[in-house]
Amino acid sequence: MATETQTKKNTQLAMPWTVIVYDDPVNLMQYVTTIFKKVFGYSDEKATALMMQVHQKGRSLVWSGEKEKAEFYVQQLHSYQLNASMEKED
């Protein structure tokens, strides 16, 4: 039973977190692309595609992975005045 509980806990911890960026009426498209490249090290192509998703769909899942890193990325995005949050993947 204890092993089962521990496994469940480990599985929960290992569940990936997603970083989400939301659209807003102020941040320029080129700026959002620049910040995605700066924060995540994405290529111009990937950063532009994600920025377009934010612009057209209102939000984009820009990264997923472990919790601590997600927190770090959200902190970075907030410091660049982007509207961002993180959620645990289902």
Add this chain to the structure above:
Amino acid sequence: MAPTLDGGLRIDADSLTDWMILELICADATNLPGPPLYDQISSRMVQNDDWKEFVVPDIVTQFNDQITFVSRAISAAPRDEDHAGSIFISKEDAMTWYGTVNQARLSLEHQHDLSKVDDITTEEDLDDLDSDVRAAVIRNHFYTSIQTLLLEFVI
């Protein structure tokens, strides 16, 4: 406004009015209505106690420092007796300037819903607007120009 050879940006001001317009960047940035800037950009983020204690204060300070830096840079810029002078934005300071101008645009957006104002293509379009909104549209256009040049040539 023009990019400089060392990778920065120069903003020329030729009159007291020009300096006053530059000073409005910081006035607008500090005049954000509603909740503080950080609360607005993190409204969808579930914040635990550690986040509130260790992350939020740093970012709030950073936003305030951006405005203070730009305000001092404008005040300290040398100008001659005819009020002509220039402000030089170095590559290192570009993000600080960008952040302050962004705060100013965010403030104007929240005060006047500028994104809902129809496309302004002629002077007659401007004349149709309420004077406060017209002034905000013009400032927003100027601020966006600064940001565009910073992005294109400096950042």
